[in-house]
Amino acid sequence: MRVITGTAKGKRLETLNGDAVRPTTERVKEAIFSAIQFEIEGRSFLDLFAGSGQMGIEALSRGAASSLFIDSRKESLEVIKRNLKATNLLEKAVVVNTDSLTFLNKNIEKFDIAFLDPPYRTGILEKALIQLESSMNSSGTIICENPIDEKLPSNIGKFILKKAYKHGKIMISIYCKKGSD
Numbered sequence: 001m002r003v004i005t006g007t008a009k010g011k012r013l014e015t016l017n018g019d020a021v022r023p024t025t026e027r028v029k030e031a032i033f034s035a036i037q038f039e040i041e042g043r044s045f046l047d048l049f050a051g052s053g054q055m056g057i058e059a060l061s062r063g064a065a066s067s068l069f070i071d072s073r074k075e076s077l078e079v080i081k082r083n084l085k086a087t088n089l090l091e092k093a094v095v096v097n098t099d100s101l102t103f104l105n106k107n108i109e110k111f112d113i114a115f116l117d118p119p120y121r122t123g124i125l126e127k128a129l130i131q132l133e134s135s136m137n138s139s140g141t142i143i144c145e146n147p148i149d150e151k152l153p154s155n156i157g158k159f160i161l162k163k164a165y166k167h168g169k170i171m172i173s174i175y176c177k178k179g180s181d
Helices: 028-037 056-059 074-086 100-106 122-136
Strands: 043-050 066-071 093-097 109-117 135-145 159-167 170-177
Touching: 028 056, 028 135, 028 159, 028 170, 043 056, 043 100, 043 122, 056 066, 056 074, 056 109, 056 159, 066 074, 066 100, 074 093, 109 122, 122 135, 135 159
Parallel strands: 043 066, 043 109, 066 093, 109 135
Antiparallel strands: 135 170, 159 170
């Protein structure tokens, strides 16, 4: 796993081992960042269910102003911090050890881009989407990674499904506020 482009281009990233870990593949990561490439510069990024932090790190490498990494596993947070240090992006990042739904329930910060890749087939993705709406800026973008057999709604409050891409067994769904381009 590596950073695709930007200031940390080519840097290898560490990940946790084991069956509980499912990092986003480089092919899927590249597709996601191609879809939002002109929306990243100077924006705030939320990497919910962060794992190794690779998505937030990619956003920072591509010019995001900040990235907030949320994960409930302490081991993941240690990996994220090491990856941020290795890519020299630690100063633009905040790493928080908490459950994603608890975080969203208490959060008052607003984000421009949010990436959600929770454990599959647990129902947590839809719950997080519903809670996330109030944490997004008016021109915000929400990106979800989920299995193609896990259907997501076409509307989440004021957010509508703008694009959905299939990548093998993975679906990438991009939500934007109604009326935004």
